[in-house]
Amino acid sequence: MIYLDNNATSRLDERVLDSMLPYLREDYANASSLQHKMGRHANQAIEESRKSLAQVLQVQPKELFFTSGATESINTVLRGVFLRYHAKGNHIITCQTEHKATLATCEYLEKKGARVSYLPVDKNGAIDLDTLKSTITPQTILVSLMSVNNETGVIHPIKEIADICQSNNVLFFCDSTQSIGKQAFDLISVPIDFCCLSAHKFHGPKGIGALFIRRKSKPLQVESLITGGNQEQTLRGGTYNVPAIVGMGIASRQASKIDFAAIEQLRNHFENRIQTEIEDCTINAKEAPRICNTSNIMFKHVRGNELMTKIPDIAISSGSACVSGSRDPSHVLKAMGLTDDEAFCSLRFSLSKYTTQRDIDHTVEALKTVINSIRQQSPIWQMYKDGLLG
Incomplete structure (x- = not known):
């Protein structure tokens, strides 16, 4: 074959599989069970993986939150920002060629009172930055644009988009699912507010992803999509998938090579x-x-x-x-x-x-x-x- x-998905790197197996066989404790050694060891493995991913993306570990993948992260940001920032406005800007997870969520939010602008693209799948600028209004709370289109591979000018959003005091969410493992990508020089990724796109396991939320002097507010325990600073409740999180950390290191x-x-x-x-x-x-x-x-x-x-x-x-x-x-x-x-x-x-x-x-x-x-x-x-x- x-x-x-x-x-769509990528082959699991053998080094990633090897890193995951101990947490399926021997170190299988719940990472929230900090009362005993096995639980603390599992929790430590999660934090080491968070540090590895943060190093690759050039961000702080506390700015990264583990999710089940990009679709969950997209829903968390779009729904969460709409709920928390509706006092400022109800306007969201995205693009006609975004992933269906974004488009479907925007359609859902429109039924809840959001006003969504869908930017057109030219024959090469590129957006016009002047059109983006002119579409921003005082009621705009979020711009949601992917870094790389999943069907065509077209790269959007993320740095320029981020600068436009920053100069207009608008939050910017970048779906970077197709970037990691395919191009140099870090967040140190690009003022993205939110960013998401999925491990299975860069030779990691399925069902695990991460959401980046930049820490600012005025903290960004996002409503939790999944409530439960105090996992992920209460942003995402639920038992940690330790083997997958460990695998994602190793996959991110390998992707940078x-x-x-x-x-x-x-x-x-x-x-x-x-x-x-x-x-x-x-x-x-x-x-x-x-x-x-x-x-x-x-x-x-x-x-x-x-x-x-x-x-x-x-x-x-x-x-x-x-x-x-x-x-x-x-x-x-x-x-x-x-x-x-x-x-x-x-x-x-x-x-x-x-x-x-x-x-x-x-x-x-x-x-x-x-x-x-x-x-x-x-x-x-x-x-x-x-x-x-x-």
């Missing part, structure tokens, strides 16, 4: 072969700044779902894993101006540190064979070649 769906240039070189080799050897294909958002591992490619008049079923030994996707069961075209590609048919004919290929050139070359050969076969049997393709269709 060749795995090219790393934006990844050779991004090598992955980008493989990605470029893949795209060059595709464009050279397969006719009528388009790399979506090719002209935009993109993360090193992601290619979103439209194969003219070849439906992505049909193509995927004919190459079952290669793991790829037609978009975000969170909406993979949807029959609707990608909302990201539609926002970029693609037609329904063009969106349905697009596939995402996302590489990792484990991807080899042999994987890439095998994938290209398989795509060539299957695409040629589909097109030869397609009357629509023949009409297109005869100039009867666009």
Whole structure:
């Protein structure tokens, strides 16, 4: 099996697994049971993991809160800020190409009285910073924009966005789920107020993530999404998932050592072969700044779902894993101006540190064979070649 769906989830690093096993077998105590040695040892492991992650992100450990993943963090920030800051205003700014976790939560908040502005993007998936500036009003309480788009790999100018928010006294929440392990990323020089990540995107375990909340002279107020015990400074109640938290700490250290240039070189080799050897294909958002591992490619008049079923030994996707069961075209590609048919004919290929050139070359050969076969049997393709269709 060749795995090219790393934006959905990534292979667990062996060093991460090794670090987790003792907390599943021997050191299995509840980390909140501080009355005995085993519980204190588990709690210490959590704090060591928090320190490791803080060092990678260049933040203070007390600014990091463990969650079940980015979706929970997104809900915590969007709902929490809306509840705590409604006295100032009810306006939230996001983007049409955000992850569904953000869009769905914003839609929910609109029913509760929030006013949400969804910034458009151009054909390369980029937002216009002047439009962002003009959209901010005295009632704006939060701007929520991702650092990297999960479907196209498009990188937003986070530093510039953060500066705009800061100069307008507006909170900025950045979904950085697709950044860690794919580009240099730290929070020391970028005035982001909230930031979230998920371990399984950078070779850590599933079901664990972190939320960063910057400490300021005037503390940021966020309503708890999950109430219970006093875990995570009362922000997130519930029994600690010690093995996953330990694994996340190790995964974050390993992620900082990844050779991004090598992955980008493989990605470029893949795209060059595709464009050279397969006719009528388009790399979506090719002209935009993109993360090193992601290619979103439209194969003219070849439906992505049909193509995927004919190459079952290669793991790829037609978009975000969170909406993979949807029959609707990608909302990201539609926002970029693609037609329904063009969106349905697009596939995402996302590489990792484990991807080899042999994987890439095998994938290209398989795509060539299957695409040629589909097109030869397609009357629509023949009409297109005869100039009867666009």
